[in-house]
Amino acid sequence: MNEAIYWYAVCTIILFLKMFGLSLYQAFHRITKASYKTPEDAAFVGVKPVAEELPEVQRGAKAWLNDLENIPIFFALGAACLWTGAAPGAVAWWFIIFTAARVLHTVSYLAAMQPWRTIFFGVGVVCLVGLAVEILLALP
Numbered sequence: 001m002n003e004a005i006y007w008y009a010v011c012t013i014i015l016f017l018k019m020f021g022l023s024l025y026q027a028f029h030r031i032t033k034a035s036y037k038t039p040e041d042a043a044f045v046g047v048k049p050v051a052e053e054l055p056e057v058q059r060g061a062k063a064w065l066n067d068l069e070n071i072p073i074f075f076a077l078g079a080a081c082l083w084t085g086a087a088p089g090a091v092a093w094w095f096i097i098f099t100a101a102r103v104l105h106t107v108s109y110l111a112a113m114q115p116w117r118t119i120f121f122g123v124g125v126v127c128l129v130g131l132a133v134e135i136l137l138a139l140p
Contacts, residue, residue, distance in 0.1 A: 002088045003089060004081060004082055004086070004089075005082055006092070007091075008078045008079075008082060008091075010095075011095045011096065011098070011099040014099050014103070015071055015074070018102065018103050018106060019064070019067055022060055022063055022064050022067070023060075023064070025056070025060050025110065026056070026057045026064075029054050029056040029057050029060075030057060033054060035047075035053075035054050035057075036049055036050065037049055037050055037051075037052070056110075059109065059112070062109065063105075063106050063109040063110060066109070066121070067102065067106070070102065070121075071102065073128055074102075074127075074131075077128060077131040078091075078095060078131065080131075080135050081094075081131055081135055081138070084138035086134040086137065086138040087134060087137070090130075091131065091134050094134065095127075098124050098127035098128065101120045101123040101124040102120075104116070105117060105120035105124060
């Protein structure tokens, strides 16, 4: 197995676990505080719906939306790198750095850590651009 395929697979799993963990983070806060905005969820556990989501749930939802704006692009560019045979060593580093940046972005988002959140977001964007360049360089 080539290095790029290996790291693409590993990073994909890490990103999946990170996003799943973000869902669990939101669920933990909802469950432990019995705070549900959706009427059927509140009724299911026998409480009244709240007017507004908990701050932790709101922050988690915003981090989740940011993931949805970036991680699918990573999956597409990563797959294109593998299909075009882009430089496996360089591509593997882009995969690893992007994944680390997204994990750190989520941690800094949940902890309200600026400017770190923006820095990690920027590192992720640079990695996406790097992957696009690797694809262009691999094309005949």
